[in-house]
Amino acid sequence: MASATVGYFRRLTRRLTEDLEELDAEEMAESSQAAGARPAAECSRGQEVTMLGRLRSVEACSKATASVQAEFFDGTDSILLVWIGRRRIPGIETGKTLLVRGRVGERGGAKVIYNPYYELRDPA
Template identity: 45%
Template sequence: MTTDEGRGSLRRMLRRLTASEAEIEAQQLQRESARCGAVPVLQCGRGQVVSVSGRLRTVVYTPRTNLPALEADLYDGSDVVTLVWLGRRHIAGIEPGRHLTARGRVAVRDDRKVIYNPYYELEPSK
């Protein structure tokens, strides 16, 4: 092992010891997302058709008079994208803490990234 390799592994070990739980979770989610071949949400832009992968943080049914919607915030360790299923009150398996991969076109609503009616694949529960 060269001196530079020794310093690099020492730096990584110190970073792991001093990182917060949220930072460690974010790094793990980013690694899992990259392994799936997904685009980091932070790099997604309006109009792009993307595949994103991460963990659902919140799932909310939004009753509206003309069109109800189910909304879920997907966090991949870099940023959050809101997945919106129009006309749905509930979807089996769409629940907080669940990992999934979603595909669709990115829109921006109220300065937040949104994918309407995404195609999605639930990851097996761990």
């Protein structure tokens, strides 16, 4: 019982003193792993992947290129998601948690998935 109490206070102290972004990234990576999703840091070009993470930013591109771009973060790395031919996608908003599936590509040295399949998920 005493060791459980010590462990509780150690975790509480860590949560109060550690960087919030770092804690959020750890929790996101743990949730992703628990869901059986592949960590973005381990994905490479040409692989078909399923990942769980959160949208850090969402941007609609100009009418000429008609696409929606979102930065997807799973706690280990970021991947750019691009939906071509769309100006807006209901539910695709900054802060939303998604399960995405698609083939990893590369654009300008960064990982990207074009037209990924996605499911909106509860943040919990």
